[in-house]
Amino acid sequence: MHLTDQEKKMLDGSYGEPVKKAMQIMVALGEGYGAEKMLKVKNVHMPGASIVVAGEAGTAFVEEMEAKGGSFVAMTTTNPSCIDPERWREMDIKEKDYEIQSRLTEAYAKMGALTCGTCTPYFIGNIPRRGEHLSWGESSAVAFSNSVLGARTNREGGPTALAAALTGRVPAYGLHLDENRAGEALFKVTAKLKDITDYGSLGYYVGKKIDNGIPVFEGIPQSATWDELKMLGASLASSGAVALFHVVGVTPEAPSLDEAFQGKKDYPVIEVDDDALEEAVELLNKEKSKDVHWVVLGCPHLSINEIQEIVSRIEGKKVHPDVTLWLLTSRPVKAYAERMGYDKVLYEAGGSFICETCPVLSTTDSTAEAKGFTSLATNSAKLAHYAPGQFGIMSFYGDLGRCIEAAVTSKWR
Numbered sequence: 371m372h373l374t375d376q377e378k379k380m381l382d383g384s385y386g387e388p389v390k391k392a393m394q395i396m397v398a399l400g401e402g403y404g405a406e407k408m409l410k411v412k413n414v415h416m417p418g419a420s421i422v423v424a425g426e427a428g429t430a431f432v433e434e435m436e437a438k439g440g441s442f443v444a445m446t447t448t449n450p451s452c453i454d455p456e457r458w459r460e461m462d463i464k465e466k467d468y469e470i471q472s473r474l475t476e477a478y479a480k481m482g483a484l485t486c487g488t489c490t491p492y493f494i495g496n497i498p499r500r501g502e503h504l505s506w507g508e509s510s511a512v513a514f515s516n517s518v519l520g521a522r523t524n525r526e527g528g529p530t531a532l533a534a535a536l537t538g539r540v541p542a543y544g545l546h547l548d549e550n551r552a553g554e555a556l557f558k559v560t561a562k563l564k565d566i567t568d569y570g571s572l573g574y575y576v577g578k579k580i581d582n583g584i585p586v587f588e589g590i591p592q593s594a595t596w597d598e599l600k601m602l603g604a605s606l607a608s609s610g611a612v613a614l615f616h617v618v619g620v621t622p623e624a625p626s627l628d629e630a631f632q633g634k635k636d637y638p639v640i641e642v643d644d645d646a647l648e649e650a651v652e653l654l655n656k657e658k659s660k661d662v663h664w665v666v667l668g669c670p671h672l673s674i675n676e677i678q679e680i681v682s683r684i685e686g687k688k689v690h691p692d693v694t695l696w697l698l699t700s701r702p703v704k705a706y707a708e709r710m711g712y713d714k715v716l717y718e719a720g721g722s723f724i725c726e727t728c729p730v731l732s733t734t735d736s737t738a739e740a741k742g743f744t745s746l747a748t749n750s751a752k753l754a755h756y757a758p759g760q761f762g763i764m765s766f767y768g769d770l771g772r773c774i775e776a777a778v779t780s781k782w783r
């Protein structure tokens with residue numbers, strides 16, 4: 371592949387050992403995918419920010435890069451870590467895991483990352499422009515940035531995102547290229563989409579059908595919000611491996627059906643009706659008892675609008691003594707919630723915020739064991755999908771109203 375003089379210098383070690391190693395990773399990746407050149411990136415979202423993903427070996431590697439003088443040349447935000455640094459004891463995180471996680475976060479910070487620990491960096495100011503090349507990891511954030519913002523990234527893993535942050539380069543392949551961004555199947559949505567949970571169910575159903583393809587949606591209203599599209603992308607990326615979707619008349623690369631498919635005509639057409647959404651709900655409701663121990667809202671991390679809706683529904687109610695209610699979000703969004711007084715309403719009801727982490731990226735098996743959780747209720751298709759396999763907890767899945775009712779009664783109805 372063609373490298374510029376500067377990229378060749380990165381590769382020969384002129385910029386130091388970490389950049390050399392990072393450029394070797396980028397070149398190997400580019401050659402593996404047949405890339406002809408590198409693209410400059412100024413924006414990275416780091417997926418390997420939790421020790422659950424990075425492990426001790428990954429933590430040691432990031433520390434080594436930092437100790438050898440590694441410094442990020444692209445603006446870098448971090449995905450959730452394993453802990454809420456202010457509430458890790460209440461989460462029953464083991465001291466040893468807290469220490470390793472703190473080392474990993476500190477190493478990223480020393481290299482220049484904004485260690486915000488959120489999967490919705492676009493709610494706190496990391497909003498790439500349309501057409502901008504990125505190196506983002508975290509499947510829900512990748513789907514959002516490609517589809518809703520019209521930026522361009524492949525689904526990066528920890529090592530490749532780290533290499534991009536150190537070099538400011540990614541190989542030009544996959545979703546960076548126009549020709550790989552055309553829709554591959556049309557989903558005509560006739561189902562009624564009443565709330566964000568329906569968007570999650572829609573994504574879950576379609577993700578199973580299309581796997582890692584590029585779905586085009588017709589029939590989603592123009593009034594669809596970021597929260598709704600966030601939920602759609604997160605679930606598309608959980609039952610499938612979708613990194614890009616188009617919504618005709620809504621997302622930037624799909625002003626028309628023809629543009630969404632880049633002029634192609636021979637695509638399959640699949641209808642998605644109310645029964646399809648119900649099928650997704652059935653699949654995700656894995657828990658067979660009626661007893662709820664834990665209600666988790668905020669996968670992906672909540673926006674201020676979602677928090678406002680949750681507190682308005684819980685105001686004046688009390689969380690059942692047998693239930694723990696967590697709202698997952700980023701620290702800046704929590705600060706907005708405090709400014710609005712939403713925190714007081716939540717605490718009065720008996721719920722709490724957990725920031726900078728989530729059950730999928732935490733050591734939740736030990737948290738659940740310590741707290742006696744055997745079931746979880748959520749309005750997130752992604753969390754309901756991962757909970758049984760990732761930390762052995764069966765899930766109840768339903769809309770926000772059902773989740774709040776479960777928090778108050780400890781029963782799933």
Ligand code: F3S
Binds near residue numbers: 489669729730753
């Ligand atoms: Fe975010 Fe964790 Fe869900 S990273 S999308 S809250 S699984």
